[in-house]
Amino acid sequence: MKSMNVKFSINAKSYEMDVDVRKSLMDVLRELGYTSVKQGCGVGECGACTVLVNGTPLDSCLYLAVWAANKEIRTVEGECKDGKLTAVQDAYVEEGAVQCGFCTPGLIMSSTAFLEKNTVEDLSSEEIRKAHAGNLCRCTGYQTIVNAVKTAAKK
Amino acid sequence: MFPIEEYHQASNVADAIQALSKDATARILAGGTDVLVRLHGGNSDYGRVVDINDLDELREIRMDEKGNITIGALACCSDIIENELVQKHLPMVAESLATIGGPQVRNCATMGGNICNGAVSADSACAALVYEFDLVVEGVGGQRIESINGFHTGPGRTILKQGDILTSFLVRPENYTGFSACYRKYAMRGAMDIATIGCGVALQMAGEKITTMKLAFTVAAPTPIRCRNAEQVMVGEVFSEENLEIMADELEKDVAPRTSWRASKEFRLHIIKTLAKKEIRRAVKSQGVAQ
Ligand code: FES
Ligand code: FES
Numbered sequence: 001m002k003s004m005n006v007k008f009s010i011n012a013k014s015y016e017m018d019v020d021v022r023k024s025l026m027d028v029l030r031e032l033g034y035t036s037v038k039q040g041c042g043v044g045e046c047g048a049c050t051v052l053v054n055g056t057p058l059d060s061c062l063y064l065a066v067w068a069a070n071k072e073i074r075t076v077e078g079e080c081k082d083g084k085l086t087a088v089q090d091a092y093v094e095e096g097a098v099q100c101g102f103c104t105p106g107l108i109m110s111s112t113a114f115l116e117k118n119t120v121e122d123l124s125s126e127e128i129r130k131a132h133a134g135n136l137c138r139c140t141g142y143q144t145i146v147n148a149v150k151t152a153a154k155k
Numbered sequence: 156m157f158p159i160e161e162y163h164q165a166s167n168v169a170d171a172i173q174a175l176s177k178d179a180t181a182r183i184l185a186g187g188t189d190v191l192v193r194l195h196g197g198n199s200d201y202g203r204v205v206d207i208n209d210l211d212e213l214r215e216i217r218m219d220e221k222g223n224i225t226i227g228a229l230a231c232c233s234d235i236i237e238n239e240l241v242q243k244h245l246p247m248v249a250e251s252l253a254t255i256g257g258p259q260v261r262n263c264a265t266m267g268g269n270i271c272n273g274a275v276s277a278d279s280a281c282a283a284l285v286y287e288f289d290l291v292v293e294g295v296g297g298q299r300i301e302s303i304n305g306f307h308t309g310p311g312r313t314i315l316k317q318g319d320i321l322t323s324f325l326v327r328p329e330n331y332t333g334f335s336a337c338y339r340k341y342a343m344r345g346a347m348d349i350a351t352i353g354c355g356v357a358l359q360m361a362g363e364k365i366t367t368m369k370l371a372f373t374v375a376a377p378t379p380i381r382c383r384n385a386e387q388v389m390v391g392e393v394f395s396e397e398n399l400e401i402m403a404d405e406l407e408k409d410v411a412p413r414t415s416w417r418a419s420k421e422f423r424l425h426i427i428k429t430l431a432k433k434e435i436r437r438a439v440k441s442q443g444v445a446q
Contacts, residue, residue, distance in 0.1 A: 002162050021164075022156040024191075043192045044260050045347060056233075059259045062191045064157075066164070067208055110258065133346030134257025 006069040010034060011078025019065045025051065026060035028068075029075060036076040036105035040136070047135030050106035051075050057113040059134070076105040079112065088112050091152035092145075099139035107135045111149050123153050157194040161203040165210060168293050168322060174205045176295050176318030181205050183320060185229055188256065188264040189272050213267070213322055216240060222328030225291075228267025228321045233258070235266060245326060247336035247355060251282045254340040257347050267321050270303075273311040273378075280307070280379035281338055281355025284371035287330040294319040307378035333359050334367070335441040337434050341426050343417075350374055351418045354430035360442045363393045370435070375410040375427050382409035385431065394439050402435070403428040 003018040010032065019028060026049045029037045037060055040046035044062040051060045052074040079086045085093070088111045098104050114131040128149045129142070137145065161178070165171035175181050184190050184204040193201045207213065213229035216238045224240060232252040235241050241249050248266075255261055255269070255278045269279045270290070282288075288303040295318045306313055315321070336357035342348040353373035359366050368389045370382040388402040412423035 001159070004164075020156070021162045022159045024157065027156060043195050044188055044256070047257065047259055050259055056262050057259050058262045061195075062187050062260075062263065064187065064191075064206070064208075130346070131258055134259040 004066050004069075006066055008068045008071050008073060010073045011075060012072075021064065021066050023065045024061050025053075025063045025065045025068050025073070028065040029060060029073070034075045034077055038102055038105060040102070045136070046103070047106045047110065048103055050109045050135060052109055052113055055113060055116065057110050057134075074109065074112075076108050079108065086112065087155035088115060088148075088152045091148040091155065095144045095148040095151055097140060097144040097148040103135060103137040103139075107132065107137065107145060110135050111145075111152065114149070115152055118153075121154050123150060125150075157191060158197060158199065158202060159194065159204055162206065163204070164206045164208075168210060168213075168320060171205050171207050171210070171320055172293060172295060172318055175320065178203055178205075179317055181317075183207055183271075185268045186231060186263040186265040188260050189268060189274075207320070215323075218244075222332070224326040224331075226266060226324045226326070228271075228323055229265050230267075232261035232264050232266065232269075236261070244331050245282070245286060245336075247285070247338050247357065248279065248282045251278050251338040251340075251353075251355065254278050254338070254342075254350075254353075260347075266324065270306070270324075271313060271315060271321055273307055273309075273313045275310050275376075275378060276350045276353065276374045277379060278338075278340060278350060278353060278373070280373050281353050281371040282336075283324070284379060284381050285336055285355050285357035285369040286326050286334075287369070289325040289327070290321055291323045291325055292319050293322050298322075300325070304381065310377050331357075335359075335438040337437050337441070339430050339434055341430060349417070352412075352423055352426045352430060354427070354434050356431070356434045356438050358389075358435070358438045358442065360394070360439065365389050365392060365394055365439070368435070370431060372410060372427060375412050375423065377411070380409065382406055382431075384408040389435065394435075399432050399435060403432060406431060 003020045007016045038048035040048035042061045044059045049061040050057050125146050128146050163174045181203040184206045213227040215227045218224045236249045266279050269277045283303045290301045334357040338355040340350045341352045355371045358368040368386050373379045385402045385406040388405050412420050414420045
């Protein structure tokens with residue numbers, strides 16, 4: 001099967017590689033060791049595979065890896081810098097928004113993109129829930145996640 | 156890995172048309188939120204794809220000096236929702252697209268795909284019908300314009316032929332200027348769900364009288380539909396609750412809902428009538444007539 005030579009960056013690290021056109025971005029990220037990217041459903045329903053591509057959250061399971069050519073990808077591995085958690089990660093810990101943790105990397109990326117775009121401190125629960133509607137969590141019941149996003153917005 | 160057998164990355168529209176027309180079973184791959192889901196499920200009808208994702212010229216949203224608005228077929232839902240022209244002139248397009256999937260899906264899914272895959276439940280179809288979208292299609296024989304009326308021919312079917320590619324939607328000023336338009340999706344969940352029924356209305360009034368009204372539904376028939384019988388009840392008349400009731404009865408001539416695991420025919424008909432009344436009231440209210 002066809003492969004294409006593509007360049008992209010993952011968490012600011014440059015890559016150039018031949019990519020099989022049949023692979024999703026999720027497949028490639030996991031093969032490269034970015035295993036924070038989880039496969040839940042594989043069909044765009046759960047958001048466990050959410051990564052940022054040029055700052056936009058998307059389901060990497062429904063995104064061909066070749067589409068990432070010349071783009072900047074962010075996964076949760078790149079968020080924590082020099083051992084220091086981001087405001088979003090801190091807030092998730094503080095609010096107890098993590099239980100089994102399977103949904104957490106995807107949710108952190110959704111929250112991160114959401115808060116990079118919405119810089120006001122006062123966010124309604126409704127807005128937060130809408131912005132996270134593409135991420136399913138089987139454990140928390142979501143309230144702690146909403147609290148975490150509110151807390152992070154104030155940091 | 157997706158079971159893709161043949162992959163062609165189109166470098167321009169002409170190249171896409173050529174690749175599609177020489178392979179009778181090749182399918183267009185746009186945002187991927189339908190095609191890749193089907194491939195993931197092993198559907199071999201989608202094994203041969205012509206990927207049009209590199210065609211950035213199909214993502215443009217613009218307005219010409221006459222007020223014609225063009226929305227590129229490959230523009231993703233989020234870009235359309237956030238576009239100022241759309242928010243100002245075609246608010247119901249934004250309102251409808253915001254009900255699709257969740258944020259990650261809307262960041263990839265395209266309105267072109269939503270209309271072309273022919274889904275009976277396509278959330279943007281009501282907007283396309285009430286704003287009377289024209290569809291700019293390029294094919295082997297060159298460019299042509301198709302109306303949204305009659306574009307859908309059955310569940311999953313449209314008038315497009317192999318080798319055709321929808322490049323943009325064209326919305327004419329006479330179809331949006333002065334209209335109040337709104338959309339409501341009835342579904343079991345607030346997000347990540349398929350419509351049980353979708354209802355869109357656009358209307359214009361002169362004083363208390365409704366001068367133009369367009370009413371459209373998804374999931375109410377084998378294709379998204381306009382409801383000409385119901386519309387006629389309201390047009391030329393002063394808005395009244397009595398008329399709304401007559402309109403709701405008349406709707407039975409326009410729609411043909413069916414029973415599925417999501418909802419029964421009877422329940423769907425109830426939702427159709429209820430939503431029509433609610434959305435017409437809402438549109439009338441935003442035309443400035445106090446209810
Ligand atoms: S694994 Fe991608 S959305 Fe569920
Ligand atoms: S913490 Fe377990 S799925 Fe969210």
